[in-house]
Amino acid sequence: MTRITENSITKYFYSYTPIILLFISVLNEFDFNYLGMDYFSFNFSYILIFYYSLKKSQSLGYGLIFIAGLFNDVVLSMPLGISSLIYLLICGFAAYLRNITLRPSLIKDWIFFLITISVVNSLLYTILTFILSFKIDYFYFAANTIFTFLLYIIFSYLFDFYENKIIGRAND
Amino acid sequence: MAPSRDDFIIAIRSAFLKKGNQQRFSLLGLIFFSIIFLTLGSFNFKAIDYLKIGIKEIVYRSSFIVSTPENFIKNNFLKFSDHLNHYKDYKKLKYELKDLKSKDLSKTIINLENVKLKKLIDDYFITSNEIFAKVLIDKQSPFLRSFILNKGSKNNIKLGMAVLDGIHLVGKVVEVNYLTSRVLLLSDINAKIPVSLQPGDIQAIMSGTGKEKGILQYIKNINLIKNTKEILVYTSGAGGLFKSGIPIGKIKEAQISNNNERIVDFFIDFSQLKYVKVLSFSKEKSPLQEPNEDEIKSLNIQIAEMNAAKETIKVLLGEKNISKEIRIKIEEENNLLKNKIITLQKTMSLAKKTITKHEDQKKEIKFLELNLLYGHKCRKSNFNRLYKVGTPEYRTCVLNKGQKKN
Numbered sequence: 171m172t173r174i175t176e177n178s179i180t181k182y183f184y185s186y187t188p189i190i191l192l193f194i195s196v197l198n199e200f201d202f203n204y205l206g207m208d209y210f211s212f213n214f215s216y217i218l219i220f221y222y223s224l225k226k227s228q229s230l231g232y233g234l235i236f237i238a239g240l241f242n243d244v245v246l247s248m249p250l251g252i253s254s255l256i257y258l259l260i261c262g263f264a265a266y267l268r269n270i271t272l273r274p275s276l277i278k279d280w281i282f283f284l285i286t287i288s289v290v291n292s293l294l295y296t297i298l299t300f301i302l303s304f305k306i307d308y309f310y311f312a313a314n315t316i317f318t319f320l321l322y323i324i325f326s327y328l329f330d331f332y333e334n335k336i337i338g339r340a341n342d
Numbered sequence: 343m344a345p346s347r348d349d350f351i352i353a354i355r356s357a358f359l360k361k362g363n364q365q366r367f368s369l370l371g372l373i374f375f376s377i378i379f380l381t382l383g384s385f386n387f388k389a390i391d392y393l394k395i396g397i398k399e400i401v402y403r404s405s406f407i408v409s410t411p412e413n414f415i416k417n418n419f420l421k422f423s424d425h426l427n428h429y430k431d432y433k434k435l436k437y438e439l440k441d442l443k444s445k446d447l448s449k450t451i452i453n454l455e456n457v458k459l460k461k462l463i464d465d466y467f468i469t470s471n472e473i474f475a476k477v478l479i480d481k482q483s484p485f486l487r488s489f490i491l492n493k494g495s496k497n498n499i500k501l502g503m504a505v506l507d508g509i510h511l512v513g514k515v516v517e518v519n520y521l522t523s524r525v526l527l528l529s530d531i532n533a534k535i536p537v538s539l540q541p542g543d544i545q546a547i548m549s550g551t552g553k554e555k556g557i558l559q560y561i562k563n564i565n566l567i568k569n570t571k572e573i574l575v576y577t578s579g580a581g582g583l584f585k586s587g588i589p590i591g592k593i594k595e596a597q598i599s600n601n602n603e604r605i606v607d608f609f610i611d612f613s614q615l616k617y618v619k620v621l622s623f624s625k626e627k628s629p630l631q632e633p634n635e636d637e638i639k640s641l642n643i644q645i646a647e648m649n650a651a652k653e654t655i656k657v658l659l660g661e662k663n664i665s666k667e668i669r670i671k672i673e674e675e676n677n678l679l680k681n682k683i684i685t686l687q688k689t690m691s692l693a694k695k696t697i698t699k700h701e702d703q704k705k706e707i708k709f710l711e712l713n714l715l716y717g718h719k720c721r722k723s724n725f726n727r728l729y730k731v732g733t734p735e736y737r738t739c740v741l742n743k744g745q746k747k748n
Contacts, residue, residue: 197401197408232367236376244401245479246486247517247524250394251379258373265357265369270349302384305531307552 184337188222188229196242196253209310212317213287215242217325219257220283223264226333235261249302256290263289276326284319291315395519402490402522405479420614451648456587458641471498472621478522480613487530487550487612488513491620494521499620504584506619510609511535511577511588515620523620527612528556528590537590538578545578548590548606554613556591556606571595575606585623712740719744 195214215238222230239254246253263286267279295311298304358370383390424431475491493499495518505512505525513533517524526533529550537548537558546561556575573593579586591608720739722728728745729736739745 194408197405198412232369232372236367236372239376240379240397241401244394244397245405247488248486249380250383250390250397251376255373255376255380258369258376262358262369262373266353269353269356297380307531310552 181337185229187332188218188226189231189234192218192230192235192238193241196238197245209313210317211310211314212321213314214325215257216260216287216290216318217283217322218329219260220264220286220322221326221329223261224268224279225329227265227268230261232258232261248298248304252294252297256294259290259293260286276323279326280319280323283322287315287318398519399521402478402519405490409479451645451652454641454645454648458638458645471500471503472619473497473499474617475499475523475620476617477615480615487527487533487552488516488524489527489612489615491515491523491525491618492521493620494519494523496520499523500622502583503620503622504588506588506621507610507615508619509589511584511590512610512612512615512618514583525618528608529554529612534559535584535590536578536580538576538586539593540574540576542573545580548575551605554608554611556608558593558604558606561604583623709737709740712743716740716743 192215195218219230219235235257236254239252239257240250242248242253242257243250263282267282271278291311291314295306295308298306358368358373379390383394473493475493475497477489478492479490491499491505499515499518501515501518503515505514511528513525513527513530515523516526527550528535528548529552531550531552533550535548537546538544539546539558539561544561547559548556549559551557558575572595575590575592577584577586577588577590589609591606593604593606717731717740720728720736722730729739
C-alpha cells in the first residue's frame with residue numbers, strides 16, 4: 171500500500187478525515203432504519219471519538235468535539251450541551267486510559283470502551299430521564315450501547331488500517 | 343496504598359486538566375462549559391435560545407446536504423424493495439380499489455351528513471393556514487421520532503400545527519425556526535394523542551412506542567367490541583389541537599382481545615414521507631347564524647339530491663332486473679313457440695300427404711265406377727281398334743265416358 175506522504179495537500183486533507191467523519195456522523199446519524207431491523211443502532215461518534223482520543227489525540231481537537239456535540243443536540247432535538255458533555259467525558263476516559271497504559275492492547279481498549287460507554291450512557295439516561303423529564307425507551311438505549319461496543323473492534327481495525335497503512339501515522 | 347491513589351489522581355489530573363500537544367482548550371474547561379450550557383438551557387436562558395436558533399438554521403441545511411448520499415442509497419434500496427413487491431402490491435391495490443369503488447357513493451353521503459352534524463354540534467372542522475412542506479431531514483433515531491420541514495415561521499408555521507399526509511395524521515409541529523420546523527411523529531414515545539375508537543366510540547389516549555406502532559393507554563376498564571374484524575383509530579378532537587375524525591391507524595383482530603397491550607398499526611409509513619401538509623384547525627364562531635343556516639340548507643339539499651340519486655339508481659337497478667327477467671321469459675316463450683311451429687309444420691306436411699293420397703283414391707274410385715259403366719266402349723277387341731286396358735289412353739277414354747267423336 172502506498173503511503174500518502176509526498177503530496178502535502180492530500181496529506182493535509184487526510185489528516186482532517188476524523189474531523190470530517192465526526193461532523194458527517196453527527197449531521198447524518200447513519201441510521202439503518204430503512205433496513206427494517208428492530209433495535210439495531212449504534213453510535214458511530216462514540217467509537218470515533220474514543221478511538222482518536224486514545225490513539226491519535228492530535229487528530230481531534232476538544233473544541234471541535236464540543237461543537238460537534240452542539241450540532242448533535244440540535245439534530246436530535248436534545249437539550250443543548252448534553253452531547254458535548256458526553257463526548258468530552260469520553261475524551262476524558264480515553265485520555266485517562268492513554269495515561270495509565272504502558273503496553274497498549276486492543277482487548278483492554280475494548281473492555282475500557284465498554285466501561286466508558288456504559289458510564290456515559292447511564293449518565294445521559296439519568297440526566298434526560300430524571301432531571302430533564304425526557305421519556306426514553308430503555309431497551310433501545312441498551313441495544314445501542316451493546317451494538318456500539320460490539321462494532322468498536324471492527325472500526326478500530328479499520329481506523330488502524332487507515333492510519334498506519336494509508337496515512338502512515340504512528341500511534342500516540 | 344497511597345502511591346497507587348496518587349497515580350490515579352495524577353492520571354486523572356493529566357487527562358482532564360493538562361492540554362494535549364495540539365489541544366487549544368482544556369477538557370475540564372469545556373466540560374464545565376457544556377454543563378453551563380445545559381443548565382442555562384433548562385432555565386430557557388435567552389442567549390442560549392438565540393445560540394440554539396442560530397445553530398439550527400446552519401445545521402438543518404447542512405444536515406440535508408450531508409445526508410444526500412445516504413438518502414440516495416436509502417431511496418434506491420426502497421425502490422428496489424418496492425420493485426420486488428410490485429406484483430403483490432398490484433393485486434392488493436386492485437382488490438382494494440374494487441372494494442373502495444363500491445363504498446364510494448355511501449361514503450359521500452355519510453361525509454355530507456357528518457359535516458352537517460359537526461356544524462350542529464359546534465365541532466372543529468374548518469381548516470386554515472394550509473401549508474405544503476418538504477421533509478428536509480428524516481432522522482428516525484431510536485431516541486426521537488421526528489423530522490425537519492423546510493418551512494418555518496417565515497411561512498406562518500406555528501407550534502402545535504397538525505401535520506398530515508393526505509388525510510392521515512402524521513404528527514404535530516413541536517419546534518419552529520425561521521426557515522425550518524420540527525415535527526414530532528405519532529410513533530415517538532413522547533407523543534400523546536386523544537383518540538376515538540370506532541365502532542363503539544371509545545375514547546382513549548394513544549402513545550408512540552418509538553417503533554412503527556402506537557399503543558393505546560387509559561382504556562383499562564373498557565372491553566373493546568369483540569367479533570369485529572378491526573377497530574379504526576381516529577383523532578377524538580379532545581384538547582382542541584386536532585379536529586375529530588382524522589384517521590390514524592387500526593387495531594387488528596388479534597389485538598382487540600389483548601387487554602394488556604393494544605397495538606395500533608399506523609396507516610402510513612413514516613419513513614416514506616417526502617411532502618406533507620401542515621395545517622391548523624379553527625373553530626367556527628357562531629355555527630347557527632344566518633349564513634350557516636344557509637349552508638346547512640344547501641347541505642340538506644345536497645344530501646337530498648344524493649339520496650334522490652341513490653333512489654333513482656335503486657329504481658333503475660330494479661327496472662333493469664325486471665327487464666332482464668322479462669327478456670328471459672320472452673326468450674323462453676319464443677323457444678316454446680318455435681318448437682310448436684316445427685311440430686305444426688310436421689303435422690301439416692303429414693296432412694297434405696294424406697289429402698293427396700285421399701284425392702288419388704277418390705280419382706281411382708271414380709275411374710273404377712266409370713270403368714264399370716263405360717269400359718266396354720274403350721276396351722280393345724278383335725272387332726275394334728280401341729285402347730288396351732291399363733294404358734293412359736284407355737284411362738282418358740273411360741274418364742271421358744267413351745271415345746269422343748270428332
